Amino acid sequence: MFKKDYQPEHPFAFEQGFLKKQYQPKYSVMADVLQTLVEAAAAAPSGDNTQPWNFSVDVPHGIIQILLDETRDPSPMNAGQCMSRIAIGAAVENMLRTAEQNGWNVKAEEGEGQTVAVLQVEDVQKINDLKIDSAIIARTSNRRVYDKSSVSKEVLSKLEKSSPEIEGVRTQWIVDRKRIDKLASLIGRSDALMFSAPEVRRSFLKNIVFNVEQGTKVNFGMPVGSLELDFVQKLAVKHINSFPNWLMQTPPVKYGFYSPARRLIKSASGLCLIVTPNFDNIKYFLAGRMVERAWLELTSQGFSAQPAMSIIVLQNILRNCSKELVGTLGRDKIENLLKEFHSLIGEIGEGFPIFLLRFGRAKKPSAIASRLPLKELISVVE
Numbered sequence: 202m203f204k205k206d207y208q209p210e211h212p213f214a215f216e217q218g219f220l221k222k223q224y225q226p227k228y229s230v231m232a233d234v235l236q237t238l239v240e241a242a243a244a245a246p247s248g249d250n251t252q253p254w255n256f257s258v259d260v261p262h263g264i265i266q267i268l269l270d271e272t273r274d275p276s277p278m279n280a281g282q283c284m285s286r287i288a289i290g291a292a293v294e295n296m297l298r299t300a301e302q303n304g305w306n307v308k309a310e311e312g313e314g315q316t317v318a319v320l321q322v323e324d325v326q327k328i329n330d331l332k333i334d335s336a337i338i339a340r341t342s343n344r345r346v347y348d349k350s351s352v353s354k355e356v357l358s359k360l361e362k363s364s365p366e367i368e369g370v371r372t373q374w375i376v377d378r379k380r381i382d383k384l385a386s387l388i389g390r391s392d393a394l395m396f397s398a399p400e401v402r403r404s405f406l407k408n409i410v411f412n413v414e415q416g417t418k419v420n421f422g423m424p425v426g427s428l429e430l431d432f433v434q435k436l437a438v439k440h441i442n443s444f445p446n447w448l449m450q451t452p453p454v455k456y457g458f459y460s461p462a463r464r465l466i467k468s469a470s471g472l473c474l475i476v477t478p479n480f481d482n483i484k485y486f487l488a489g490r491m492v493e494r495a496w497l498e499l500t501s502q503g504f505s506a507q508p509a510m511s512i513i514v515l516q517n518i519l520r521n522c523s524k525e526l527v528g529t530l531g532r533d534k535i536e537n538l539l540k541e542f543h544s545l546i547g548e549i550g551e552g553f554p555i556f557l558l559r560f561g562r563a564k565k566p567s568a569i570a571s572r573l574p575l576k577e578l579i580s581v582v583e
Contacts, residue, residue: 211338213572214418215240220260223581230325232260234305237331238320239265239579241299242292243572244337245493246508248274249408250423250570252578253285254292259582263322267293269315276404278514280521283485287556289317290489291496295337296320298497302332317486336497341569343505344429347468347561352376356502360473363498369478370487372495373549376471383545384472388557389463391511391538393455395518398529402441402449411439418571426568434461466509466559473499473506475556476549480520488555499560506560512542513557 220232239256247253251274257266267289271282279285293309300307306323352360357376364372375381395401408422417424425435437457448454466472473495477484499506515535519527527535546554 211240211244211333212341212569213240213244213420215243215572215575219575220258220579220581223260228260230328231263231322233328233331234303234322234325235260235263235265236575237303237333238296238299238307238322239575241295241333241337242267243575243578244333244340245288245291245295245489246340246342246496247288247291248276248279248284248510249405250419250421250572251279251285251408252288252421252573253279253282254289254578256579257316257582258579263324264582265296265320265322266312266316267318267320268312269317271315276407277398277400277518277522277526278404278510280517283480283517283521284510286317286482286485287489287492290486290491291493292489293318293320293486294490294493295334298337299333302334303328303330311483311486317482334497336500340496340500340506341566342427342507343563343566344427344465344507345505345563345566346429346465347470347505347559347563349468350470350562351378352470357471359502360495360498364491364494367487367491368484369552370484370491371476371552372491373474373476373546374471375474375546380545381469381472382467384542385463385466387538387541387545388466388509388512389459391515392462393458394530394534394538395511395514396458397449397455398526399442399446399449400526400529406438406442409438419568420571420573423570424568427566427570429567462509462511465507468561469559470504470561471559472509473558473560474546474549474554475558476552477555478552480553480555485555492556492558496558499558503562504560505563505566506558509557509559512538513554515539516554 220236221229235258253270253273255268255270308321310319312319409425410419410422411425413424475488475491496506519535
């Protein structure tokens with residue numbers, strides 16, 4: 202079981218006193234406060250570790266603007282920058298959680314345009330210690346096969362209470378084994394369909410870092426070790442862009458995508474589905490806050506977790522991508538998978554699934570991704 206008072210070493214190498222060095226001593230306390238909040242935000246999850254955020258920091262006035270950087274993830278999986286807004290919502294949830302733990306008064310407001318949110322920190326005269334919630338530091342994606350253990354009623358109750366509804370955005374926790382197995386088959390087929398498009402494969406491969414030594418930090422994208430592939434799978438992924446597209450449509454290759462995805466879902470103790478009443482930008486942002494609340498509670502309860510997003514990505518492609526890409530995948534195929542998905546999660550009613558997370562017990566991941574240095578994330582308001 203994860204201990205909440207446990208303080209693991211921060212896995213990301215941020216520069217101590219980065220903001221403080223740029224200000225007169227009278228602003229040094231606020232500089233440390235704002236840097237701590239940004240460090241917590243940067244620990245949030247993002248699609249393929251693309252970190253689609255920048256932070257405009259006004260130290261004298263205690264203001265942080267969180268901006269969406271559309272250049273970080275232009276992939277079809279992130280069409281409309283929907284997944285990036287979810288990531289930024291998770292980052293803001295980390296900031297608010299960190300502020301609460303340290304006793305700082307922080308107001309968060311919705312931003313405009315590329316400014317997704319604005320945080321205002323009230324004057325802080327003195328700090329005794331700078332704390333980032335240990336669950337924020339320990340949380341990571343674990344792509345291993347899980348142990349399929351069941352979830353007790355007590356733990357399930359804690360998970361449900363950790364993520365109360367926000368403006369119609371809510372969680373749906375799925376722990377019924379028969380339904381998990383049915384969803385595993387559907388998600389396996391969704392993976393196989395999604396990766397049948399050359400554009401999707403190229404975008405995915407772009408963010409994988411090969412030829413990196415064990416233990417070497419990768420501060421953007423994913424080290425290949427984090428994918429938990431065997432030698433043959435790793436070799437196939439590395440050269441997948443050289444395969445002719447007709448080969449990718451053959452049953453053996455499709456099964457090569459279907460089978461691992463299905464196995465991962467079947468190994469899970471449960472699934473956490475985030476549901477929204479509509480698809481507007483603020484709901485994606487709030488969904489990100491909900492994702493992080495659920496993921497942090499899972500971490501605190503000792504669970505590993507990993508997004509299982511292929512069916513959600515197909516939904517997003519259908520809504521936001523070109524007719525050419527939709528045509529390559531097959532509109533009817535996508536719509537049929539979505540119809541089946543909704544039939545398996547009928548209790549969401551008229552809501553829309555927007556994020557899916559599998560969770561369970563597992564060994565630590567073989568490798569984890571690091572984060573970009575603060576100098577690449579922060580712009581200082583003079």
